[in-house]
Amino acid sequence: MAHVSDLIAQDIGAYLKQHEHKSLLRFITCGSVDDGKSTLIGRLLYESKMLFEDQLAALEADSKKVGTQGGDLDFALLVDGLAAEREQGITIDVAYRFFSTDRRKFIVADTPGHEQYTRNMVTGASTADLAIILVDARHGVQTQTRRHSYLVSLIGIKRVVVAINKMDLVGHSEATYQRILDDYRAFAAQLGLEDIVAIPMSALRGDNITAPSEQMGWYHGPTLMGYLETVEVDQKRRLQGPFRLPVQWVNRPNLDFRGFAGTIASGVIEPGAPVRVQPSGRTSTVKRIVTADGDLPRAIAGQSVTLVLEDEVDISRGDVISHKDAPAEVADQFEATLVWMQDEPMMPGRAYLLKTATRTVTATVTEIRHKVNVNTLEHLAAKQLALNEIAQVKLSLDRPIAFDPYESVRETGGFILIDRLSNATIGAGMLRFALRRSHNIHMQHVDVDKAARGAMKGQKPCVLWFTGLSGAGKSTLANQIEKRLSAQGRHTYLLDGDNVRHGLNKDLGFTEADRVENIRRVAEVAKLMVDAGLIVLTAFISPFRAERRMARSLMEDGEFIEIFVDTPIAVTEERDPKGLYKKARRGEIKNFTGIDSPYEAPENAEIRIDTSDRSIDQCVDELMLRLRERGVLLAD
Missing domain, CATH: 3.40.50.300 (P-loop containing nucleotide triphosphate hydrolases)
Known part of the structure; x- marks a missing residue:
């Protein structure tokens, strides 16, 4: 038996x-x-x-x-x-x-x-x-x-x-x-x-x-x-392609071993092969190809391996190891095809997380070149993308990444977009090519930095971001706070919604897409002013959480102070200092926040204040106290 x-x-x-x-x-x-x-x-x-x-x-x-x-x-x-x-x-x-x-x-x-x-x-x-x-x-x-x-x-x-x-x-x-x-x-x-x-x-x-x-x-x-x-x-194409290993994990169990683990996306690798690490561009040579079953004399696309290099090279998760003579491209601005997968529309200017291979960065769609009618292949103009729509777009990332055009290597050319708050996948796409300007534009090092400029002014640079409904008191509060700060010798600048729309943003209307772009521009200007060492005050309705999160992400920790002027709409409509609510109720103003366009209240604002039952002086006194308690303002 x-x-x-x-x-x-x-x-x-x-x-x-x-x-x-x-x-x-x-x-x-x-x-x-x-x-x-x-x-x-x-x-x-x-x-x-x-x-x-x-x-x-x-x-x-x-x-x-x-x-x-x-x-x-x-x-x-x-x-x-x-x-x-x-x-x-x-x-x-x-x-x-x-x-x-x-x-x-x-x-x-x-x-x-x-x-x-x-x-x-x-x-x-x-x-x-x-x-x-x-x-x-x-x-x-x-x-x-x-x-x-x-x-x-x-x-x-x-x-x-x-x-x-x-x-x-x-x-x-x-x-x-x-x-x-x-x-x-x-x-x-x-x-x-x-x-x-x-x-x-x-x-x-x-x-x-x-x-x-x-x-x-x-x-x-x-x-x-x-x-x-x-x-x-279709394995032959992957084997004949250029060698790419997106690094998933740096494997260092002890001081005598340091390897870089991941799944080979394309190509073939052998010990002794010269490689380039991207986006840094550093070079080395493959010393060993390590697996759980022992070292390999050769590894191919689809295999999960750990590469040990001859040199001590600084490599992190998200880097791509390429063959030295056929490296991936490196860029931070792209032409891409995007398929939108969320009920809420995609609008240029909003910040999302972009994941390609093992790298996750912050990305913004800067322009929709055209969307595609997939039934007729017709190219259509668009300011936003609805669920299931497909478009050719321009992407801007917050840092350079290693990539390949999607047609060459899917794994390093495909990407998904992720909502920064919910972590839900909201879009998928293909990187087509780098925009030429991304190769020619580099951050210029300057010796006098933000810290030095702030020290010269005796203050901590920051943004005081006032948000709330029209008539809540944002501009009045921001103006009074700036007067108090100016009297103390602080260096400030006030960006007010109406004033900005007379110049920088005079080309924008009040559609949801234009509101997004309005706040994106203001946030970028505020960032530059903070870099100049100023205390920047912004008074904008800024109705959408996504744009306020985007503005916050541009600043360092502690530099963005969200001040929610939480005045009820019944009070703001009764005040109606510019007569806007009456016009909106009559249908003379479209997309008016609080009437036919939503306002998404902050969930975790640093400061909340209601102007409905206190004088402006009382509100300003409280704000100055709260700002000092948070360490935003240096002692007089």
Whole structure:
């Protein structure tokens, strides 16, 4: 018996070893609603024998209960897991499935067909090597077919299978198949999609899925499974690309070992190879390639390794180790393609976190060059981006990063945008190229710095940022505080909302996008004035938290003092010193804060004051005391 057990163990070991060395193909299914994406994936799972008996039993029971396929198995039920999907008969989330055959392993992403779930489709496509675009033979190429084909080309997927599905519903017509294929190829040519394989099929009936269809003898191409098992995985391009290792972790378990760990994004590396660390530009040579299983004589794209260098080089998480003779580019301003993924619109001037590879920096969209109508490929002017919209934009980062154009290396050219407060992913994009000016503009070192200028003036440079509704008393308080400070010999400057709009910001209106840009400019000016050693007072409604956070992020710790003039709207509207509330109520002023445009009150302002039940002198006395308690003002 022991001998039999040994044989069984050997067979199991051999089987596992065989599967361990199979290649992996990641692909995505997309297309219009009800083109049969989920049914196709369910069929692939069924045909690859990846279902347990209890799953088959549940599928049979559910298929009878739903009754949409006339007694046949409804394979879509294997994939459409969300209750909302079952009820609506559509896919609204990205469902990842794993299956394998004797020849290959697969990970497939079933993505939504509805336009409002474009962001989900982009998420599913971001790691795919191949795309299956389904077309309902009854309807031909649809708007969503074109939309998803554009997104596939945008993400950089080169191989496309056009699965012309439901051929059983058009009498397995070769003419119908050829007409749809001609239409698709004409559109795909505009996108630069060339590696296209078309397969007529019926996912429900199994025609041309794993075996050639007897109903379509006129078709002589591969079956879908046959193609998926044999198509070349896009690993060759990654191996032939330039060597890139984004550093994820500096590994220093003791004083005798210092290595730099990460997953190789592109290329090949060997001990003795000269490398360059970016963005610093320092150079060294690879001494060892260390893994948990021992040192390697060679490492390739996709492997997780630790590199030990010959020299003591200052390297941190987020740096990129490149081959010395083919380094990554370094820049802080870019042309990029951006897909917006948040309900709240994206507006130029707001600060977000940008993550590319292992580096996270602060980024601002400085300009929307145009957004793209993905149905017609038309370029449209835009001041903001709504959910699922795609645009060509200019990005500005707070520091240089190492990168590659997305077309060259996805891992160092792709990025996501993250909300600074919620940490939610709100956008995804591709770096296209560095703006030329970013190579030519450098920070100039100056010997007289902010600390020296502040010391000369006997004060601590800072910004006193007054925010609140119109009529709350911001400008009055700021003006009185400046008079008190001036009488004490302090060096100040007051930036007032109305005054700034007569000069620096006279080109801006009061739309949400213009308000964002208004505060961005004021914050940058305030930063320069703080650098000059001044106490800067700003009196702006500044209605959005995001812009106030952005202004704060430009300053050092303790330099930004947010003063929330928390006067109720009933009081400010009763005061109405400029008659603005009355005009807004009559509809003569649009986008008026507190009436038809929101005011987002500070959540953690350093100072809060209400002017509704105290005189201005009393409020100023309290503010001066609070500022001194916080160490903002030096003793008289």
